[in-house]
Amino acid sequence: MRRKVSLILLAFAVFFATLSPLLRWYAFPRLVKIPANQYQDMVLEAKDATLLDYGTMKAEKVSKITIVQTLKGNVEASEQIEKTAGRDVVVWDSLSYAQGPDGKMVASIPERYIFDAHTQEPVHAKGEMVDGDAVERQGIEFKWPFLTEKRDYEYFDAQARVTAPIHYKGTQDFRGIEVYYFEQTIDWTKVPFPRTMPVEGITRESVARTGTTRWYTTVRKFWVEPVTGAPVYGEEIHKEELRGGSLLGGREKVTAFAGHAKMREDYVEHTVALVESNRTLVLLMTSYLPWGFLALGILLLSLSLYLEARGRPGDPAPARTTTEPDPVTA
Amino acid sequence: MRALIAAATGLALAFALVLTLTALGTPTGKTSPKPLLTTVPAHP
CATH class of the missing domain: 1.20.5 (Single alpha-helices involved in coiled-coils or other helix-helix interfaces)
Incomplete structure (x- = not known):
């Protein structure tokens, strides 16, 4: 016995x-992935920002600009792409919608971001775009890979449609969670006008005919929880200028937007709670x-x-x- | 010999379990009916 x-x-x-x-080396890389049907919204606020009044073409101080960012997993599109890609794919349709203190639209930029559900590597397929312009992303966007490393990553900038390094700047404690702090600076770059302009009757093409160009610079900051690769907090110091052309009435340049956007407090709390719960699952x-x-x-x-x-x-x-x-x- | 058979059984069961789990994968679900937002939500 x-x-x-x-x-x-x-x-x-x-x-x-x-x-x-x-479990660690066979099941984890195959089972843990970004769900294809994820839906997530985020609100950022830029207080005491500068915004161009397209009526007077003068920059004005405004109390607050609010940016609402939505990510929506498109399951049907991901299943379609998976047939040819031969791997688990996530398709995020996103919208960055900014409005002024009066509730009027300031900017509305749609994107389609396609990536590997396990590694977050970009997947190139028909439909990948920023504001209707076809792009081929390199690097990551919105989220870091699971088990994020203490190193620089390549990060795609949707405004400039370029990929540039986002630098690892150290480990910090953010509300009791160990996070990696990353920062990316995009120097002044000429960028296309948005397809949806804040004033009716003005289009990207009509502005282009005036010879005026749009320039942009930003400092992007992310605090990333390394197990899940999810940012728990983000900030962006964003500036836009219009330069040259007949639209400015002889002026060399005018500020179109300047502000320091930060995540709204209730979203910070919500994100921290969500990431902590997902972190436990990954650690399992x-x-x-x-x-x-x-x-x-x-x-x-x-x-x-x-x-x-x-x-x-x-x-x-x-x-x-x-x-x-x-x-x-x- | 019996010990060898017992060890092999444990090994085979572990492989069978993990291979089955990974083959089944995780469900993909459906696209959310919620829209891409053009208004500021009151809360998350």
Whole structure:
């Protein structure tokens, strides 16, 4: 009986010890991914910002610009792309919608971002775009890969349609969570006018005919939770100028927008709670279960060996010895 | 010999479990009916 129990324990010991590395290095990279149907919104506010009044073509101070950013996973589009890409793909349709203090639209930029659900590497397919312009992204956007490393990443800038490094600037504590701080600076770059302009009757093409050009610079800051790769907080110091052309009435340049956008407090709290919960799930696959199973395997193996040792028959009884002389027969 | 069979059984079960789980994968769900926002939400 003891021997049977010992063998069962041995089987379980091998089972758990094998599960440990399999979970971490086989199941984790295949099972943990961004869900294709994710829906997420985010609100950023730029207080005391500068905004161009297109009626007077003069820059004015405004109390607040609010930017609403929505990401919506398009499951049908991702399934379509997966047929040719041969891997799990996520398609995010996003909209960055900015409005002034009066509630009027300031900017509305749609995007389609296609990427690998596991690694966040960009996937190129028909429909990938920024504001209706076809693009081929390099690098990441919005989110970092799972198990983010302490290094610089390539980050796609949707305004300039360029990829530039986003630098790892150190590890910090953000509301009790260990985060990696990343920063990217995009120097003054000529960028296209948005397709949807804030004033009716003005189009990208009509502005282009005036010879006026749009320039942009930004400093982008992200605090990223490294296990999930999800930013828990973000800020952007964003400036836009219109330069040259007949639209400015002889002026060399005019500020179209200048502001320091920060995540709204209630969204910060919501994001921190969401990331903490997702972090536990990822840690379950990368750390808690693999280490737990390994420990359990070792424990069961030890128990099995112990039972096996105790169950063995003792040393054979010593052979009977006698000092008496053999009887002598007559 | 019995010990070897027990160990092999544990090994095979572990592989079978993980391979089955990864083959099943995770459900993709459906596209959210919620719109891309053009108004400021009151809360998350």
